Amino acid sequence: xxxxxxxxxxxxxxxxVIPSGVGITFGDSAxxxxxxxxxxxxxxxxxxxxxxxxxxxxxxTAGLINIDSEASTVEIDGHSGVTIxxxxxxxxxxxxxxxxxNSGNFTLDAIIVDGAGSSVSIDGxxxxxxxxxxxxxxxxxxxxxxxxxxxxLSSAGTGADAVQITSSAxxxxxxGASGGxxxxxxxxxxxxxxxxxxxxxxxxxxxxxxxIDI
Numbered sequence: 001x002x003x004x005x006x007x008x009x010x011x012x013x014x015x016x017v018i019p020s021g022v023g024i025t026f027g028d029s030a031x032x033x034x035x036x037x038x039x040x041x042x043x044x045x046x047x048x049x050x051x052x053x054x055x056x057x058x059x060x061t062a063g064l065i066n067i068d069s070e071a072s073t074v075e076i077d078g079h080s081g082v083t084i085x086x087x088x089x090x091x092x093x094x095x096x097x098x099x100x101x102n103s104g105n106f107t108l109d110a111i112i113v114d115g116a117g118s119s120v121s122i123d124g125x126x127x128x129x130x131x132x133x134x135x136x137x138x139x140x141x142x143x144x145x146x147x148x149x150x151x152x153l154s155s156a157g158t159g160a161d162a163v164q165i166t167s168s169a170x171x172x173x174x175x176g177a178s179g180g181x182x183x184x185x186x187x188x189x190x191x192x193x194x195x196x197x198x199x200x201x202x203x204x205x206x207x208x209x210x211x212i213d214i
Contacts, residue, residue: 002008010016018024023034023041030045042048058065067074076082084091093099132139143149155162165172176182184191195202205212 018035020035020037023032025032028045030043032041032043034041034043130139141151143151153163157163174182193203205214
């Protein structure tokens, strides 16, 4: 036994070597650091706290780093933010439950959202928008599976402009394939077509093959 009423200082000029399979215990056998010549194990029967006073690195030069919280959740608390950098590889979030992202403001940059055989639902509880800000770039909403698919734009608003399709600079084209009609129906209300252009053909109804039934 080595005992002292104060600090014990090791003043070796070379490494202090602890043999393989022999550990250092702190208080009891459940608080232990031990190596087997290849792997180093740190065990704690309670909390294990690692604190650095400056920027720190937890790194492996081969293989993955596995963080496994068997009995509870994993929490990452970045006081000035959290950055996940996959470099050129995929960042994969996999769960059989829900993925819940809560934020005051949410931005997706250059991203592909792929449901991979299941549905994707994005819901907001206040005013929201999807905007392409670069000049000459398109925004496409498409249902490409075929069959009885539908692309549905709907609003539960009660105002006269509950659904708006607006072009601030150019025109608007509505084109249907040869196998289907274009139906504009208003139930219990009027259908108004208005143009403010000062031209003789400000409103044109044209049928290139068949007639016009009004």
